[in-house]
Amino acid sequence: MDFEDTPQEAKFRAEVRAFLAAHAERRKPGTAEGYRTSQSAPGAIERAKAWQAKKYAAGFAGITWPKEWGGRGGTPIEQVIYNQEEAHYVVPRGFYEIGLGMCIPTLCSWGTAEQRQRYAPPALEGKEIWCQLFSEPAAGSDLAGLRTRAERQGDDWVINGQKIWTSGAHYSDYGILVARSDPAVPKHKGLTFFFLGMKSPGIDIRPIRQISGHSHFNEVFFSDLRIPDSQRLGPVGAGWQVSLTTLMNERLAVGDAPGPDFSEIFELARSLELADGRAIDNAAVRDKLADWYVKTQGLKYTKFRTMTALSRGQTPGPEASIGKLVSASKLQEIASFGMDLLGQAGIMTDEQTMPANALFQQALLYSPALRIAGGSDEILRNIIAERVLGLPGDVRIDKDVPFNQLPTGKR
Amino acid sequence: MNFDFSDELKSLRDQARKFLRERNALGAARRVIDGAGPYDKALWQEIARMGWTGAAIPEEYGGAGLGHLGLCVLAEELGHALAPVPFSSSVYLASEALLIAGSAAQKERYLPKLASGAGIGTLALAEGPGAVDAKALRASVVDHRLSGAKLPVPDGDIADLAIVAARGERPAERGLSLFVVDLTGPGVRRETVATVDPSRSHARLAFDGAPAEPLGAPGEGLALLRRLFDRAAVLFAFEQVGGAQAALDMAKAYALERYAFGRPIGSFQAIKHKLADVYVAIELARSNAYYGAWALSQEAAELPVAAAAARVAASEAFSLAAQENIQTHGGMGFTWAFDCHLYYRRAKLLSLALGSPREWKDRLITHLEARNDSGLGGAIGIAP
Numbered sequence: 001m002d003f004e005d006t007p008q009e010a011k012f013r014a015e016v017r018a019f020l021a022a023h024a025e026r027r028k029p030g031t032a033e034g035y036r037t038s039q040s041a042p043g044a045i046e047r048a049k050a051w052q053a054k055k056y057a058a059g060f061a062g063i064t065w066p067k068e069w070g071g072r073g074g075t076p077i078e079q080v081i082y083n084q085e086e087a088h089y090v091v092p093r094g095f096y097e098i099g100l101g102m103c104i105p106t107l108c109s110w111g112t113a114e115q116r117q118r119y120a121p122p123a124l125e126g127k128e129i130w131c132q133l134f135s136e137p138a139a140g141s142d143l144a145g146l147r148t149r150a151e152r153q154g155d156d157w158v159i160n161g162q163k164i165w166t167s168g169a170h171y172s173d174y175g176i177l178v179a180r181s182d183p184a185v186p187k188h189k190g191l192t193f194f195f196l197g198m199k200s201p202g203i204d205i206r207p208i209r210q211i212s213g214h215s216h217f218n219e220v221f222f223s224d225l226r227i228p229d230s231q232r233l234g235p236v237g238a239g240w241q242v243s244l245t246t247l248m249n250e251r252l253a254v255g256d257a258p259g260p261d262f263s264e265i266f267e268l269a270r271s272l273e274l275a276d277g278r279a280i281d282n283a284a285v286r287d288k289l290a291d292w293y294v295k296t297q298g299l300k301y302t303k304f305r306t307m308t309a310l311s312r313g314q315t316p317g318p319e320a321s322i323g324k325l326v327s328a329s330k331l332q333e334i335a336s337f338g339m340d341l342l343g344q345a346g347i348m349t350d351e352q353t354m355p356a357n358a359l360f361q362q363a364l365l366y367s368p369a370l371r372i373a374g375g376s377d378e379i380l381r382n383i384i385a386e387r388v389l390g391l392p393g394d395v396r397i398d399k400d401v402p403f404n405q406l407p408t409g410k411r
Numbered sequence: 412m413n414f415d416f417s418d419e420l421k422s423l424r425d426q427a428r429k430f431l432r433e434r435n436a437l438g439a440a441r442r443v444i445d446g447a448g449p450y451d452k453a454l455w456q457e458i459a460r461m462g463w464t465g466a467a468i469p470e471e472y473g474g475a476g477l478g479h480l481g482l483c484v485l486a487e488e489l490g491h492a493l494a495p496v497p498f499s500s501s502v503y504l505a506s507e508a509l510l511i512a513g514s515a516a517q518k519e520r521y522l523p524k525l526a527s528g529a530g531i532g533t534l535a536l537a538e539g540p541g542a543v544d545a546k547a548l549r550a551s552v553v554d555h556r557l558s559g560a561k562l563p564v565p566d567g568d569i570a571d572l573a574i575v576a577a578r579g580e581r582p583a584e585r586g587l588s589l590f591v592v593d594l595t596g597p598g599v600r601r602e603t604v605a606t607v608d609p610s611r612s613h614a615r616l617a618f619d620g621a622p623a624e625p626l627g628a629p630g631e632g633l634a635l636l637r638r639l640f641d642r643a644a645v646l647f648a649f650e651q652v653g654g655a656q657a658a659l660d661m662a663k664a665y666a667l668e669r670y671a672f673g674r675p676i677g678s679f680q681a682i683k684h685k686l687a688d689v690y691v692a693i694e695l696a697r698s699n700a701y702y703g704a705w706a707l708s709q710e711a712a713e714l715p716v717a718a719a720a721a722r723v724a725a726s727e728a729f730s731l732a733a734q735e736n737i738q739t740h741g742g743m744g745f746t747w748a749f750d751c752h753l754y755y756r757r758a759k760l761l762s763l764a765l766g767s768p769r770e771w772k773d774r775l776i777t778h779l780e781a782r783n784d785s786g787l788g789g790a791i792g793i794a795p
Contacts, residue, residue, distance in 0.1 A: 290772030298695030
């Protein structure tokens with residue numbers, strides 16, 4: 001039992017370190033990064049594109065992708081090593097994860113050789129950004145309940161309907177879309193999968209203002225959008241199977257919750273004076289700090305166990321599924337407790353006045369999103385119960401009923 | 412990255428699991444709780460013959476020299492099986508105390524007997540409800556004779572020797588010191604005490620001039636106990652993780668077999684989400700325990716922090732798993748006939764064995780503060 005790299009892994013890590021040291025700025029200790037707060041800053045997209053191009057040129061984009069897709073043909077453990085090292089640097093994040101983590105792998109799995117050739121390299125190089133048009137106002141966790149219509153007209157499909165929670169739709173060049181091509185069959189059987197240019201006529205993108213005040217997500221409306229049949233991925237009616245390819249990749253693409261973690265709340269407790277002395281000397285505070293430390297370390301070493309499996313060429317066990325479930329609610333608790341420690345002034349959001357540049361206050365308002373996005377807490381518990389513990393799936397009253405005969409609510 | 416047990420130790424774990432299942436160690440725990448005696452002597456002897464009791468004791472003292480990683484995988488399986496044997500007292504406490512504090516002569520004298528299982532050791536520390544520290548403890552040694560009372564002492568009614576924490580007689584020894592006491596000798600009276608988990612026996616020991624042999628330097632008792640507890644915490648954590656996993660397995664099996672409202676209760680999200688939460692708690696505890704195992708096996712400077720985190724996570728995971736196992740079983744979980752209560756009892760027993768989770772949380776934060784003040788890495792930025 002040790003924490004050492006294999007000789008090949010050590011060599012790869014050294015290459016990564018040399019690349020990062022030459023091209024990026026190292027993060028200062030104790031400066032946790034908030035949740036995608038920098039994405040709307042002026043010039044953010046240009047900086048992200050320039051960084052992605054550098055990674056591509058050095059062979060660190062698409063580390064696990066096959067060489068024929070323009071990737072490195074490397075191993076999952078190499079991707080983990082790269083991510084570990086990159087986390088020490090201040091680099092643009094959040095623009096390419098969805099496209100490279102989910103959209104292009106789906107396109108490469110189901111598209112033609114020409115389509116792979118045309119779309120994979122520019123996406124990897126950062127020239128083209130992709131988004132994912134899946135969720136709808138009436139179809140979130142129950143994605144197969146989506147209502148956006150796709151109707152065949154000659155060589156085209158005509159799309160009408162609405163998508164929601166589409167990250168990056170406003171700056172994306174392309175998107176992947178799943179829509180209902182046959183409402184008269186049960187819900188999983190009537191879906192078809194496409195990709196499309198996001199600048200096509202018939203698309204209206206409107207930002208959603210979140211409780212944090214930021215607008216990371218969009219609503220996307222389609223009115224008579226035309227998609228050529230050549231941009232269909234998979235057979236007509238097989239959209240659910242294609243979507244599963246994407247969603248399997250989502251589990252790998254969605255990481256831990258960003259923002260204040262144990263070290264930030266520990267530092268805050270050490271520096272604050274309460275009415276009865278230092279916060280960290282208070283028994284109730286120590287009790288909570290210990291809980292978060294134990295969870296933080298538990299997640300860290302769970303990842304090390306996953307890495308060990310990868311390093312040995314094995315498939316990681318089910319323990320890999322707990323990261324987001326644990327870290328998202330821990331973040332929400334830490335944010336809230338950090339503000340509690342600050343007393344009446346805890347409500348203030350001014351970065352100059354507040355400890356940790358008001359990270360606790362920001363996290364209070366963005367942390368609810370992390371418990372919902374990329375598989376809600378409830379869906380993740382279902383996944384653990386069914387796939388890890390082997391408990392039965394939910395009783396599904398909608399499974400064999402034609403979609404257009406299902407009851408619908410007011411929302 | 413190689414953060415896992417070796418193939419050899421995994422195969423040892425599999426053998427241990429197979430043996431304890433075929434030997435029906437859980438059934439043995441039930442017989443003990445039904446009054447068959449303070450422990451399963453035959454099981455203890457079989458375990459000893461396989462060399463488990465000497466797993467981490469060096470070969471020169473009659474052990475198997477497997478190291479502490481080997482002891483960790485055995486502890487997990489003994490915890491999984493709820494084995495009713497004095498393993499934790501004799502191995503994690505008495506043998507470890509002799510290994511860290513004993514002179515060469517003491518090691519030669521006592522360890523071979525403990526390694527072979529011919530003798531049973533234990534630690535006698537608490538003196539009733541309340542704190543366990545230099546102010547609270549009254550037992551004292553004058554002229555190599557021990558007087559006072561200790562309770563509860565794990566396996567105190569069956570052990571042959573005890574490591575006893577007591578006050579010395581000279582001013583320099585006013586702090587606590589450790590002593591080795593022969594429990595079969597003169598000046599020792601013992602009686603079994605009732606506890607929430609009779610599958611692991613405990614006793615009240617009354618000493619009246621019992622011969623006591625110093626272990627470690629005089630006045631160093633508390634420091635030695637802290638070191639001992641860091642080591643034992645990791646081993647207890649593996650027992651607790653094993654027990655928690657067994658309780659979850661039991662709940663899962665019942666949730667698949669028991670039908671209500673026309674379907675298995677395991678298909679209801681109220682049960683699925685409950686058991687998913689138990690699974691998550693166990694995995695976090697297992698990962699913390701693995702790190703503790705690494706720190707223990709390497710004698711790493713991080714051991715106090717790693718041990719406290721492992722201890723807290725494992726105590727809470729086992730308590731959660733045991734109580735939700737009863738809840739999943741409904742009314743049947745509350746009967747003597749079902750095994751749910753065996754896990755529930757053991758979970759509480761183990762969580763208090765080295766001090767409660769509350770005390771260990773406090774200790775954890777104290778260690779983190781000390782590490783930060785000493786500049787040895789940030790709160791999280793510990794090696795590796």
